[in-house]
Structure formats: C-alpha cells, structure tokens
Amino acid sequence: SQQGEEDPQALSIQEGENATMNCSYKTSINNLQWYRQNSGRGLVHLILIRSNEREKHSGRLRVTLDTSKKSSSLLITASRAADTASYFCATELPFSSGSARQLTFGSGTQLTVLP
Amino acid sequence: EAQVTQNPRYLITVTGKKLTVTCSQNMNHEYMSWYRQDPGLGLRQIYYSMNVEVTDKGDVPEGYKVSRKEKRNFPLILESPSPNQTSLYFCASRQLAGMAGRTDTQYFGPGTRLTVL
Numbered sequence: 001s002q003q004g005e006e007d008p009q010a011l012s013i014q015e016g017e018n019a020t021m022n023c024s025y026k027t028s029i030n031n032l033q034w035y036r037q038n039s040g041r042g043l044v045h046l047i048l049i050r051s052n053e054r055e056k057h058s059g060r061l062r063v064t065l066d067t068s069k070k071s072s073s074l075l076i077t078a079s080r081a082a083d084t085a086s087y088f089c090a091t092e093l094p095f096s097s098g099s100a101r102q103l104t105f106g107s108g109t110q111l112t113v114l115p
Numbered sequence: 116e117a118q119v120t121q122n123p124r125y126l127i128t129v130t131g132k133k134l135t136v137t138c139s140q141n142m143n144h145e146y147m148s149w150y151r152q153d154p155g156l157g158l159r160q161i162y163y164s165m166n167v168e169v170t171d172k173g174d175v176p177e178g179y180k181v182s183r184k185e186k187r188n189f190p191l192i193l194e195s196p197s198p199n200q201t202s203l204y205f206c207a208s209r210q211l212a213g214m215a216g217r218t219d220t221q222y223f224g225p226g227t228r229l230t231v232l
Contacts, residue, residue, distance in 0.1 A: 033220065042119075042205060042223035043158075088157065090183035090221075101146060101165070101211060102173065103221060 002062075003107035004032075004089040008083050012112040019076040020110040023089030030092045032065055033103065037086045046074075046087075051094070078112045086110050117142045121206050127230045128196055136191045136227050138206030140183035144222075145211045147189040148173070151202040152226075158205065164189055165211065196231040203228050217231065 007022045023032065031050045035043040049056045049065045049072065056063050062075040076083055090103040128134055129224060140147065148163040150173075160173030164183040177183045178200055180192040189208075204222040 037225075040203065040226065040228070043207075044223070045220040050219060089141060090158075094180045102148075102160055104160075105150075105158040107155060 004091050004104060006087070006089055006106045006109040007033065007108070008109060008113070011109045012114065013079055015081055015113055015115050017079055019079050019111055019113070020072045021087050021111070023072045023074070023106060025072075025089075025091050026070065028067075028094055030094045032063075032072050033090045033092070034063060034072075035088045035090060035105075037088065037108070039085075050114070063072075069070060079111075081115045083111050083115050084111060085086075117222065119206055119222050120165065121204075121209055121224040121227050121228060125226060125228050127232065128213060129232050130197055131195050134193050134196060134229075136193075136204060136206075136229070138186050138189045138191065138224060140206075140208040140222070141187065142208060142210070142222065143186065144208040145186070147183070147206065147208045148221075149179070149189070149191045150205045150207065151200075152201050158172075161191070161204075196229075198231050201229060201231045 004023050004025045013019050028087045034046045037043045047058045049061050049063050060077045065072045086108040088105050088108045090105045122137045145166045149161040150158040152158050156199050159175045161179050162181040164170040167186050170181050170183050204227045207221045209221040210219040
C-alpha cells in the first residue's frame, strides 16, 4: 500500500505565483524526500528532510515536515514555466523497524505553471 | 558523470517472449531498485538489492526476476511477459550510508517504456 499521498493531484498556477503541494503518510519515517519528474522521464531528487528536522530550504524550494500530523509540504516560490512537472514525495521507514531501506512513493502532484 | 543507464529505452514485444532490461550505475552504490510507474498509481517497487548476490522482493514482484552478479549491474528479467506488464520502468540506485538512520539520495535512470501486445 502507498505510504505517501500527495495533495492536490493537479495544480495549475500562473508564472510568478507560489505553488504548495502536500504529502501525508501513515507510519513513522526515517526521512521524507521530494522528487520531480518531467513528462515520461526519470525522477530527479529535489530535497530530503529527516524525521528530526522541521524545515529545509534549497533555492526556491522550502520543505516542512510535521511528524505529529504525519505530513509534509513542498513550497516552490516564484514559479516558472520550467517548473511544470510531476512532484512526488517518498518516505523511508525507520532503520529500527527492520525496513529494507525501501522508498515508498505517492502518486504525485501534477504542477502546471502557465506563462 | 554520475548516472544510471537503462536499455532499451523503448520496447514493444509480444506475450510470452522473454526479455531483459539492463541497468547499470557508475557510482559504486550498494542499493539498487526497480520500479514500475502506472497512471494514478505512482511508483511501485518491484525488486531491490542491497548488495551483490543480495536481492529481495518489493511490493509488486510477480512476473519479474532480477540478478545482482556485479555491483554496477541490476538487470530486470521478464520470463513470460503479459499485457499487464505494459508500463514505464525505472531503475534506481543509492549509497547506503554506514550509520543506521542515515541515507543518501536516490538516482534514477531515464526509464524504459515497455509495451506487451
């Protein structure tokens, strides 16, 4: 079963606006990662946030993690047409759980940035 | 350049004809995985390998085989493909950091689009 679920499934905004995507998960995690996928291509890692972190920044990306609510958000500021892609969150279970270090992906948010 | 390569990128085949999709990484990563991606279902892990000669089933292993004879290669084998295996396949690799609880980012290959008629 899927651990992470993104919301919304699709998001359309104007260039220059901010885009916020959310991810909810079900069990305790070791870390949560966000990936980007351009149509039909491989996924590209964007940012990783560990379970003991609450917020991380990378360029125009800001990720938050709320382990009490089992949720994360990805904010892309000042969006550009080139940000149009699908965005996925992926979770890794705690090492102590005996997990095999698998990453479990959600079904993604399709972001469209209109010029 | 650090990368994961897959071949072929596109493949159309017929039911029952055995095929192999190759995957190779040049980063000396221990951990390698195969995923399939289907509309509305995200990525689902098929098999993974934590090191040479160590492989295990992911979430959707039925109809697939893998092998890990060398650290850099992790081929995906479909012994008797069926139409429900039509999908977009991704190979991925990452380093398993020595400390428990730490992990490195995962690198993905460009994908193999498989159609089984």
